Amino acid sequence: MGRVIGVGAVIGVVALCLFGLWGAPPDDRQGEAMRLLYLHVPSAWLAYFAFLVTAIASALFLWPRTRSIVWDRVAGASAELGVIFTGLTLVVGSLWGRPIWGVWWAWDARLVTTAVLFFLYLGYLALRRVPGEPVASGKRNAIAALIAFVDVPIVHFSVEWWRTLHQKATVFNPELSARIEGVQALTLWIAVLAFTLVYVYLLDRRYRLAVIDDALAGQALARAIRTRTGGNPGETT
Amino acid sequence: MPLVEFHSVVCLLGTFPALAGVDLQVEPLDVLLLEGPNGAGKTTLLRLMAGLIPPHSGEARVFGVDLFKDRRSARHRLALVGHETYCYDDLTVMENLQFTFKASALTGTGISEVLERTGLGALAAVRHAHLSAGQRRRLALANALVRDPELLLLDEPHAGLDEEGRACLHEIISSAPSEGRTVVLASHELELSRQLASREVRVQSGTIVDCARENL
Amino acid sequence: MPLVEFHSVVCLLGTFPALAGVDLQVEPLDVLLLEGPNGAGKTTLLRLMAGLIPPHSGEARVFGVDLFKDRRSARHRLALVGHETYCYDDLTVMENLQFTFKASALTGTGISEVLERTGLGALAAVRHAHLSAGQRRRLALANALVRDPELLLLDEPHAGLDEEGRACLHEIISSAPSEGRTVVLASHELELSRQLASREVRVQSGTIVDCARENL
Amino acid sequence: MRLWREASLVAGKDLRIEARSRIALGQILPFGIIVVILFAFALDPDSGLLTRVAPGLFWVTVLLAALLAVGRAFAVEEKSNARDGLRLTGLDGSAVFLGKMAAIAAELLFLEILLGTAVVILYGVEVNGLLVLLAAAPAATLGIASTGTLYGVLAAGLRSRETLLPLLLLPVLAPVLLGATRAFEGGLEGAPSDAWPWVGLLWIFATFYTAFGVLAFGTLWEND
């Protein structure tokens, strides 16, 4: 299954390159720079999605009946990917801003809230690194993730709430009518699909890595217990 | 029903198994002495009983409450005297005791009696920050007693106490059964403690080596 | 010449006269035991000898240096084991000892020998933050010994030590005279300490009540 | 009922410690005033700029002061391990949250009044829509206090509390900072219609985080 998704992801990325670089026509106003859209927008959306997954997994972890280490791992893995996608959004947006707005960065609500989102989840990942007993630290992480998620809708609606340099929602706007058409729209959807596949693939990988990490930690613990009860008065850490 | 029931309990501090499979039962009105070398896990065991740290695996019940599910609801029935006082530097001895008393939702004249018993009467108006080492130890004891616990956990209560203080402590522990209190006592003062204990177990390398020594 | 010479020394903590006129002399190679009730002023007296706090009035000399004029220059000849370890949480036992060693401008193989003597060998690579109460006490002792002081000030070194630790301590104190070390020891473990002490004085309410008890 | 009693007990204790150590009055307030002066210094005041940015600077300063106040509120619990003692009393986590939050909010409100006066005097600000300010400030304060308490306990007990706290707290409070600034700008310019939506946002934020704190604090409080 993981392999299938991996192959799909590779195909998606190749298709995205073909369409993004040659298939889709340049924009009337922005010219070639507009092609950055096919990286910028899907990475932003996947960042949202990754954080949503983190939030849902965290809620499931907090809910006693569904509590399972699985959800903590998913939350962590997804948040890492979310941070990467947010970082990509920032970098690509910044690269895009240079030709279009003439600056790398502007103090625009969308940009700032996105940067805040980035740091918020960096903080969350820093918190996750603090060691602790699994359930206890899992709950702590989950609460931090739920708090952090509040920023996601703020990022999305920032263009509606503030007067921004950044353009308003073209696809998921309040009227829910997309203002992008033709090959450009098709390319965008291909991009979104490719990014989603990449996300799912990496999530799966990262999750397995977490499982292996935990198994290793379990083995290390068993060894530690053996050395401890083996009459070794000191400790080995 | 035993007050404390531990079966192969493992407890981690960081990644270190400070308790590596502990089996222990404490029956009501026991005075149990925990002895063992430095770093054996006595403090960890007491903090675990008090619900301050979570167990990692095994079975752990205090007052019949499973510590894996709920580390809070048994707490109002027990008190812990740890290595530190759990008091606020800027409050006086009296204010600290009053806060504990009210926070435990108690009423009555418990405080003055406890001050008497721990020999802190003269220090009621002194701020915690100004107390000497032994005075702090007494305050830690008072702060536990004021809650009138059914289970009293004492972690090296002798350390730093003068003779008078030890006498107070002796009185408190020896009258515990008649007051309906169960005591678990970790101590390196074996001569003094053995006089008081009804049972003694040895903690070593995170496990319990039962000496099955029974007093009385 | 006595190593420590105090004449009617008064020492204030805040506005409280923790020492209210102390007369005391410590001769070279003495093992002096300070005993007395909690809050008597033993800790204050030891910290004063180490030059950590200033005297208020009277006459105070350590190694012949007047503490009113200079509290620093006698320090490299003495070491204090206080209630706390004086160590850094993020450094290991070994690193902490090495720092003290180098900061005291010493060279040689002192550290491994001291680790041996205090039974800390197995813990050399453990961070200070992770030590248990008794392990910290040993580290505090090691941290003082590593400086190879002529005058060793011990503030309740027994507290929290297990039997093995007490044996180490016993060995260290009893071999002090032969190593050219003078010891001042404040302790509530009177039985253990009296075996070691060559002289004993009682501290009470900030003054010294000399018992003039001479061992040996 | 019990919740209120316990919360007021905790708040009372914190305020008594504060009254005795005089940290907020004696140190955080002067800190705030110095920061306000430094800003003025750094911004080179000749251009009438200061009046324009006064609301933003005021709230940034409040935020920095809040960091100190929250840090202090949890430093108090760390000394002598008082936190463990508090947990042992069996107090409800929600009560501890509400109590500590109330104490911090009280200190901050007090601070804002004095700091606000200082800003008005130093930056030469004219106050027009006082009503908006009076509606916005408590909401922002509650928002800051509730998130501060929540994150304070998240970071508490961790060795690096002092420095981790700002890192966690500031991003979450960005909306409060923005809302409060805009509300104050509207209020000062006498254009309350611009300001009221922001006041609403601030109250929503405060309510949300307080409720969330009441629910979540217990869990965090118990963790090691």
Added chain:
Amino acid sequence: MRLWREASLVAGKDLRIEARSRIALGQILPFGIIVVILFAFALDPDSGLLTRVAPGLFWVTVLLAALLAVGRAFAVEEKSNARDGLRLTGLDGSAVFLGKMAAIAAELLFLEILLGTAVVILYGVEVNGLLVLLAAAPAATLGIASTGTLYGVLAAGLRSRETLLPLLLLPVLAPVLLGATRAFEGGLEGAPSDAWPWVGLLWIFATFYTAFGVLAFGTLWEND
């Protein structure tokens, strides 16, 4: 000779603790970046204002980060009363001063480089006179580190260190803030002749406080 050996011992210890706990890198730096972002946001950026005030904001941020770093440098000494241990070793007060100061300065310089890069990118600043900046920054850093260490020890051991420190430190550092800001403004505008006198002032300040620290620290360090 001995002074340098001892100072480097102290600096080495502090940097090793820092390397192990990763406070400066992992937390103070993100804190600084967040403050930079918050400032920009609070100042409502559409007017090209930011580029103008960037030097001031940069240095205010460095100052706030320095407060954290100094606080941390002395918090380390407070735990387990390590400060008394350090005094007992008989280390020279001047050596302790130089060592701690060097460690703080090293951390701050590192921070300034990263933070400066962030400001250049985020505020869209154009750097013209790099030489001036390179001359001004170390001077300002040494000034901040030396006064920080000096006041850090003044506040250390007092119960309320965390909150007292900013109060003591910020007023003294106002000249540094002013000088560094003006020097950077000059440097950025490519008008170095305006900037050099300020750079000189910074170096004078740094030299003065370092010398003063070396002389005075011993006394402060010994007091209780």
